[in-house]
Amino acid sequence: MTDPIKSNTTADNRSFFERGLHWPVGLICLFLISASVIVTTAIMGAGKGSQAVEPDYYARSIAWDAEKDRLNTASRLGWVVRISASPTIDPLGTRHVSVMILDADSNTIEGALVEIICFSQANAHEPFTKILPSIGAGQYQARIQGMHTTGLWEFRISIRHAGEQALVIESLELEE
Numbered sequence: 001m002t003d004p005i006k007s008n009t010t011a012d013n014r015s016f017f018e019r020g021l022h023w024p025v026g027l028i029c030l031f032l033i034s035a036s037v038i039v040t041t042a043i044m045g046a047g048k049g050s051q052a053v054e055p056d057y058y059a060r061s062i063a064w065d066a067e068k069d070r071l072n073t074a075s076r077l078g079w080v081v082r083i084s085a086s087p088t089i090d091p092l093g094t095r096h097v098s099v100m101i102l103d104a105d106s107n108t109i110e111g112a113l114v115e116i117i118c119f120s121q122a123n124a125h126e127p128f129t130k131i132l133p134s135i136g137a138g139q140y141q142a143r144i145q146g147m148h149t150t151g152l153w154e155f156r157i158s159i160r161h162a163g164e165q166a167l168v169i170e171s172l173e174l175e176e
Contacts, residue, residue: 078104108138112161
């Protein structure tokens with residue numbers, strides 16, 4: 001006959017693996033790793049910059065043909081649009097943004113209404129809108145407050161001139 005007290009002590013002397021506890025502990029560890037990856041991804045996905053919503057997206061999608069025509073207008077007319085931003089931020093925290101517009105014959109285009117919408121790809125939920133006044137010689141320039149973020153910026157340049165409406169989308173890398 002076996003002694004029940006001795007059999008309990010021998011069971012306690014078995015190793016962790018001999019008792020088969022490595023399987024449930026391993027599964028619990030895998031579950032915790034998986035859950036932490038999911039939670040981390042959700043937190044990062046809902047973080048700053050993830051709430052960028054295109055304004056009036058539905059209305060723009062309905063009017064896609066008109067917007068496509070505006071995107072093709074500059075190339076159809078032979079316009080060359082060059083955008084630049086000052087490489088550094090001035091003491092007031094602004095950058096100078098310049099747009100130069102040339103026609104098909106490389107002549108400057110004067111008297112256009114130039115409006116830009118720009119945003120950092122990292123902070124697409126914070127766009128800046130500005131009308132650029134003419135400073136002569138086909139140049140349109142303005143200071144934009146808050147362009148302190150470095151990295152890739154998207155500029156949507158809307159141009160109205162001589163009954164034509166053009167939209168040019170450019171990307172520019174800003175450094176500090």
